[in-house]
Amino acid sequence: IIKAVKQRMATIRQTLPKGVTVDVYLDRSELVGRAIHTVQKNLLEGALIVVFVLVLFLGNWRAGLVVASVIPLAMLFAISLMRLFGVSGNLMSLGAIDFGLIVDGAVIIVEAIVHRLHGGGAGLTGRLSGEQMDEETYLAASKIRSSAAFGEIIILIVYLPLLALAGIEGRMFRPMAQTVAFAILGAFILSLTYVPMMSALALSRNADPKVTISDRLLGWLTRRYDPLVAGALRHKTLVLATAVALLVGAFLLFRTLGGEFIPQLAEGDFAVELRTLPGSSLEYTIEKSQQAAGILQRQFPDEVKEVVAKVGAAEIPTDPMPVEAADLMVILRPQANWKKADNQAELAEQMAAAVGVIPGVTFGFQQPIQMRFNELISGAKQDVVLKIFGEDLIQLADYARQAGAVVRRVPGAEDVYVEQVTGLPQIVVRLDRARLARFGLSVGEVNRTVQTAFAGQTAGQVFEQERRYDLVLRLRGDLRRDINSVRQLFIATPTGQQVPLEQVATVALEEGPNQIQRDDTKRRVSVGFNVRGRDVETVVREVQQHLRQQVRFAPGYYTTYGGQFENLREATDRLSLAVPVALGLIFVLLFFTFNSVKQALLIFTA
Template sequence: MNLPEMGVKKAVTTAMIFIGIIIMGGVSLSRLGLDMLPDIEIPTIMVITTYQGAGPEEVETRITRIAEDRLSTVEDIDSIEATSREGISLLTLMFHWGANLDNAVNNIRDQLDIIKPALPDDADDPIIFKFDIAMIPALVYGVSADEATYPHLKKMLEDEIAIPLESVPGVASVTVSGGLERAILVELDSQRLRAYNLSTTQIINALRMENLSSPGGNIRTGSMDYIVRVPADLKTQEIESVVVAYNNGTPIRIQDVATVKDDFKEVTQESLINRRPGLILMIQKESGANTVNVCKSVFAKMKTLKNNLPSNVEFTLVLDSSDQIIKSINNLRNSLLTGGILVILVILLFLGSLRSSLIIATSIPVSLIATFIFLYMAGYTINILSLSALAIAIGMVVDASIVVYENIYRHIENGQEIQKASIVGGSEVAGAMTASVMCIVAIFIPVIFAGGLAAVFFKQLAYVCSIAIIGSLLTALTLIPMLNSKNLASKKEKSMTDKKDLSTKLMLFTNKWFTKLENTYENALKKALQHRKRVIFTSLAVFLVSLFMIRFVGSDFIPQQDEGRLSFSITLPVGTRFEKTGEVTKAVEDIVYREIPELKMTRTSWGVGASGGIATLMGGEQASHIGNITVALVDKSERRRTPQQIAHDMSDKLNIFPDAEVKYSAASMGGAMLGGGHPLSVEVRGHDLNHAKDISLRVANTLENIDGVTDVTISRKEGRPELQVLIDRERASLLGVNAATISSILTTYFQGSVATFYREAGDEFDILVQLKPEDRSTIEDLKNILVPLPNGGQVPLSQV
């Protein structure tokens, strides 16, 4: 018993099977996640090591090269890219497709543990990032407040917003970026230190020895067992009274040589949200979580949490990835629905029977719904690729049904009984239709078995198309013959019905129209047969011209989308002070507000924050001489210009700053992750950084002279100007001073050293020891730094 015969003779069974498929497909659809793109595990791992205050050359020699040599032994590595910037070492490890990245992370961690003793003591531990689409934030808020509330805003957001949001299902992490960080500042007076002959080491040690809470064992007396503990945590008012040393029996306290402030750490980065001081609240979802559902849950939670903050705190939605997903999915869903309606209308137009058209149209929902079962079982989501696959397949899933229907109809018109015609008509074309469908499916096989990002990215599309088409074949060979045998009347019978019947009128109209179409086609075919050579040569010419025109058609991995965002990068000469960068960045911001009426909100920042490493990972760049402006535009239905057009129109408006390089582009979250960024990259490799720099400059100059090439940049950035402290080793050794001591003293004086921690209400804040600002602002201040000697004396830095 073949499929058409089974479908006709086992009608109830066939109906139950397809009803079951529809129910299972509906249940699967309700449980499928909704996302912009499929979950893709890109075989890339990044290792970031922060070494604050170090120049690119020092980072290269002391961290990057050591780590690169060691990590090159990790299994399945395809290539390693190493980047050394001011204070940051970035290693990008690209693995072969199919490599087990979880094992790779463990191997990398083991190798890094081996080299840790060889890394600088004051460098942070290396951080390992596994490249993941989920790294793109699901939601980003800009949070601003008035001047009175702003200093405490970071702590408020961490306690009242970030911690509760992390309990929302699907939320992986909540990060608060920017703002002021509270610290207890111990600002040393260099003159008083010299007068009392004290060193920074004595100050730090005194604070550490007086600030502790340690157990002292147990005392058992009677029936009780007591824990002995020494709760000696310092209170803010007690820090000034800590004794550092004695001078002829008189105690020298912290307050004698320093000023103690409960204040905030020195600002190295500032952010503005809509021109108001603000912070960034970034929410990342778990890998595999439904982005739309996560965002909805966060929005609901935020309505309650906002009530815990002062009324002057304002939240501005900078990025809502669910909004873009919903719009994209809705557009595709509407296209899918429109396509389905058009397919049914075309069938109706050619067949002339509403009932017959509806029978054939049943193959559309049945075939498409079956794909949802596969998507759910395979762990996929509904995204632009799966819906695109359905939109592609919707026109093909009716092909087999039309052929089967027409062949059944031919047998009925020849006088065959309806049930027998349904079986014979379906059986006759079963082999041909199976071969046809398998040929279409075979087109997608190379995509399924190919390697690389494109294969991983479009594999889901290939699966969905293949399953939809195979489902349409099974529908055509079982469901269509069954429905025909139960519901169809012959054309002869129809012709005997009332001429006023709507279906009959439609059939007469379409037959008349189709006859004209057939006549037109027949005449065209006759002319083509009479001029065979001309037709062949014309077709060949069109084919060759099409091949030639391909070179003029642009290509990209992912088409540009109007995400409604622009980004501006302002780069001043290396070494420019943080304050000057802020002035220029705000001047550019003024132009942006003046020239872009479509503007909805802005986020402006300059300088280096605590998340500098993360910014590097996400493709951004932070430095004291760099400012960034992100612009969110109103919905595209409310504006005429695209982000690309706005960026082009701004080109002449931003060339008014002689010392600043202003670059602008239509921003795209994750663009660089999925093959975006610069369309052409030329790599210059080598261990001699100066030689590599010279070659890079020559290559850049050559590229700039090529027509059509714009925006040539060199990834390697210059380090800030340095003041090098050259130690006279012979003199230093005679005095009993080593390089480590000098380096430690300089770090404390100029960068600050965390002596210990101040604890309050379960939180810890740094107690930072540093010279007061006015004592560390000139080169003379550097020369006059006191270096302690083993005999208890001190000498100025200029003497060693």
């Protein structure tokens, strides 16, 4: 898509008027390129390590290459199915592939074949014929086939819980589970067909037993392992008690771990949400945006490449925002050039402190994709959104201020934003019907005049080649903002007399609602915050605890938590059902493999 946009922009640039240029300040293809390069590098390094370990421990370079050849073939199988099912190749899907899992079944089968041919256990000597080689390979592979098959099926079952995820978490993690499942399925098929065939063709037919470097290495390990096993068998009670203690300790430690919906990806840039006071003009927001951009560029010259501000809505309002809000895109230089910080979190804290000196303006530091992701989840740009529901706007605003004060005292909660639902200055006109009747005016006539003066009235149309624009008549901007000009607005009476508005109405400057937000037809106000330095779940739990202790809500008022915490909770609920089912299936497969509940439990508890 980005390549197609660049090609189209090259055509558009040729049609621009003289002096007009289009500059790209945020190019996500660079992030995609870095991610794909990371995946390619990791896959290549992983493949080389696996091949080295296979050759070393199998003690037979031919056997190692037979197993290693499963990797590209399984990847080809996986990529074909990804193409068939519409799964894209990205950091999440390709980055989860583990070559050790892919070659697991092939290693088992090849090791069994090598052991039968060259281990001396089958009593084979001399050079085998083609028929003998095929028969011995078949016997060795058939004996171990069920163990290899069940092992790979168990690995497939491990990824089933991820396929049960829904919503945004499902769209993120399901491709990863699908890609790994495709690769393991391909390796499973290859281990039962391709691997025995290639072993019969590629392995040496000389069946005379011989000692390899692998035998020496494993013998050295065995001599040190035997005393350890003997000691464990002599002290069964101690070993069992230690295992139980470790299990209980691991469970208790697991309960203290925090939780996050997804790990944060280092995008290499910042998206800063800027908010001025309600009712601020466009000029004021632009001024503060430029002031913040200047501070960042002056104080962080080695870290900041450029700062671009976006205010309001475009002609096609896909991302509308009020004039008192702006998004600052802080384009960063490569991290190797940074001097004031070692990572993005530290740099964000320093930048937040630098722009925090601007009075009456709040800032929230995130990353471009992270900000849009949060908006898709909850409609807000922060990581976590506390929503307070109720009827009275003034009461909601008071609860929001109290909740904001509580959140600010929780460690890890940064960039706290309290939604302003009141405080917007408004010029309110209250008509006096008795005075209107005295001049023979109606409410509709006065409203029409006021509407024309402030909102404007179409007086005609202007044509510019194929485009057509409405010609709107209204008062000048300075007159619309002056309450005295509003009071002196003349109203035409039926007799032709001009009457000032203040003679038939009371004109006053009052505070009104800034915005009224609803979820499920219920009024609500939100308190948003980002999480840095701690996990989302722990921070939200502390916020919930402090709110219960410090804020008393009237009947009919309640809170909910959205954003990443909401998705984390939903994913946890689904996994709490899917994981036990997967564990049950694994135990059933172990039972069918060994035909013994005791042996299945022995392996399952490990």
